[in-house]
Amino acid sequence: MKRIVFLLIIFGMITGCVSTGPSNGDFLSTSSDDSIQVPVVDGSKSNEDFYELESFFNDAYDKLDEGNLPEAIKLFIKVMARVDAAGDASSEARELAKEAEIQLQKIETSLTLSAESSWIDENMIQISGTTMNLDLKPTVVLTYMSDFGRTVVANVPIRFQFVEGSGLITNIVNTDRFGQASCEIARFDNQSAENIIQASLVFKERDFVYHFQSLDKDFIFLPPDRRATILVLERFGDKINEDPAIFDRVFNSLKDVAFDFTLYNGFLNPEQFTRVYGGDVKAIEELSLVEGVSYLVVVLNDCYNVSQVEFNGKLRDIYISEAQATLRIIRALDGKILYQKVVTRDKASNLHGQGGNPDTAARNALQAATIDMENALKIELKKINEILTGDTP
Secondary structure, three states: OOHHHHEEEEEHHHHHHOOOOOOOOOOOOOOOOOOOOOOOOOOHHHEEEEEEHHHHHHHHHHHHHHHHHHHHHHHHHHHHHHHHHOOOOOOOHHHHHHHHHHHHHHHHHHHHEEEEEOOOOOOOEOOOOOOOOOOOOEEEEEEEEEEEEEEEEOEEEEEEEEEOEEEEEEEEEOOOOEEEEEEOOOEEEEOOOEEEEEEEEEEEEOOOOOHHHHHHHHEEEEOOOOOOEEEEEEEEOEOOOOOOOOHHHHHHHHOOOOEEHHHHHHHHHHHHHHHHHHOHHHHHHHOOOOOOOOEEEEEEEEEEEEEEEOOOOEEEEEEEEEEEEEEEEOOOOOOOOOEEEEEEEEEOOOEEEEEOOOHHHHHHHHHHHHHHHHHHHHHHHHHHHHHHHHOOO
16 A cells, blocks of 8 residues: 555655746746846748849849840849848848849840940050040940840939049949940049049939949040140241241240140141141141140231331331230130130330331330230249149249
């Protein structure tokens, strides 16, 4: 009898120590007093996110089959962007993002971003622009090689940015129906230094940026050669001074500018000179003045209104004359007048020339205008230096 009671007590002690576990299946309790509760992961939300990513991915393939490359690219990038933003995305989602990146890399191998024809010479080599000519705009053409041949790609964003130098340009331009995108240049901050503008195919999805790096295309803008040609015409009526004194005065005034100045080696008749003086591009090209030269310094020293002095109704052996000297700095490339200085010797200001004969009076007026021009250039040397070099002395 005692043996049976003892066995019953032992059995009761054993059964009292066995736990049957929680009944609701949500938490596992290790202590009735101070329990650590571990939630069971509910995968419904992550599954929804994955299904959405999978939908984007499949839609991207459909767009590729339809030939809608821009939308396909955007959808592949959207997959990568969502996974990147999530941070703790599932392994399935990360695998899908990796596959999207592989597809974008394959697309990249079939894309070509090339310079537009205005940047290509007769040898099919890309030329360089000049910082003095803002009309030659960086322009690219985007094409895609598919099973059906090469086609242009419209409505995709091209980013233009300075990789060397600085200035003001349009930053993002979508390709048009011809696959072209052009960058407008408002200015270069330093025209006397090399500037490089890079065109890139870049997509942005929220804060995620995808850059097709192998397609980058650089456009180089070189500073102008520091060479200028001085052209001078000094005249009195129909008489042309073959050894114009104003040349030496102008040359000496500009010698402190970091430029190589040379006198034009050739005869210029008044008609030719007038056309160049007015910035006629055709005349500049005809005289080969643009070859290796960035600027023209064009100087006209002109004497006029030579008259004999009359006093008390009698003509005297005294002649007076007026003269005007004008200096222009002209850009050889396009004939644009960048600077002009005018000095005048006239009767109204009592600064006229005078002499015992017409030639002497004319020579004196021209000489006086020459000195005035020299003094004026010395005062404005800083301004001239900035125009020619972009620097200050």
